[in-house]
Amino acid sequence: MSEKLATLKKEENLSILTLDDGKANVFSPEMSQQINECLDDVPTEEGCLIITGREGMFSAGFDLKTIQGGDMKLIQNMTINGFKLLSRIFAFPRPVIAACSGHGIALGTFLLCCCDYRIGVKGDFMLGANEMRTNMVIPLPILELIKFRVAQSHKYRAVLGAEMYTLENAIDAGLMDEVVESDNLMKVALEKAKDLSTMGHPAYSMTKQLYIAETHKKIDDAINELDS
Numbered sequence: 001m002s003e004k005l006a007t008l009k010k011e012e013n014l015s016i017l018t019l020d021d022g023k024a025n026v027f028s029p030e031m032s033q034q035i036n037e038c039l040d041d042v043p044t045e046e047g048c049l050i051i052t053g054r055e056g057m058f059s060a061g062f063d064l065k066t067i068q069g070g071d072m073k074l075i076q077n078m079t080i081n082g083f084k085l086l087s088r089i090f091a092f093p094r095p096v097i098a099a100c101s102g103h104g105i106a107l108g109t110f111l112l113c114c115c116d117y118r119i120g121v122k123g124d125f126m127l128g129a130n131e132m133r134t135n136m137v138i139p140l141p142i143l144e145l146i147k148f149r150v151a152q153s154h155k156y157r158a159v160l161g162a163e164m165y166t167l168e169n170a171i172d173a174g175l176m177d178e179v180v181e182s183d184n185l186m187k188v189a190l191e192k193a194k195d196l197s198t199m200g201h202p203a204y205s206m207t208k209q210l211y212i213a214e215t216h217k218k219i220d221d222a223i224n225e226l227d228s
Contacts, residue, residue, distance in 0.1 A: 006034035013047030014193045024060035025053050027082045027107050029074070031063075035085060044093045044205070048197040050189050051089070051115065052099035053108075055182075056125070061106030082107060083141045083223045090114040090145065091216050093205035095196035099189040100167065100176065106130055110142055112175055113149040116208075117196070119189050120167035121182040127175050128164035140222035148215040150174045 098115035151174035170176035
């Protein structure tokens with residue numbers, strides 16, 4: 001595993017956050033902490049944020065080794081901090097673009113739901129919430145996020161049916177906005193970021209806050225209840 005799991009690079013007023021643990025880009029406690037530290041350095045009054053992964057893998061969700069370890073306090077801290085991180089990205093005051101570089105499973109899919117515009121790559125990659133197939137209950141903060149972003153016609157299929165989507169099919173499901181050749185992913189993401197970075201401040205952040213207010217409150221209330 002790489003010592004640095006999340007890195008931040010800046011190009012003018014664009015911030016590029018790259019996740020790379022050398023494997024499945026799981027949201028371990030260390031990964032969530034490093035992402036939060038990177039977000040602390042992203043401007044909130046100008047520019048645009050791009051979140052991407054390693055080649056072939058955006059994120060496979062929470063760290064299964066931590067879950068299988070059986071330490072309930074560690075598991076709870078990992079999940080609560082992961083949910084808080086998603087809430088932070090969901091409500092980030094500047095535009096957030098996901099450059100989905102490959103598979104996005106479970107929390108990887110939920111991270112896509114937090115981003116304002118999602119660009120994926122063509123190929124044999126899958127997205128989806130597989131919790132029903134692994135006998136796991138999807139907690140309320142995540143259900144609220146899914147209900148907000150997934151297309152109405154796919155809600156039962158995506159959640160209770162645990163349907164896995166190709167990145168191309170994920171567009172119809174509301175999990176993806178555009179799919180490009182892998183060689184063009186960052187080029188297209190940067191072009192989109194430059195466009196969205198022109199959104200004015202504070203008009204963009206105020207409108208975004210109003211637009212997501214009801215769902216964001218439900219997410220944070222559910223997180224607080226789980227954390228109590």
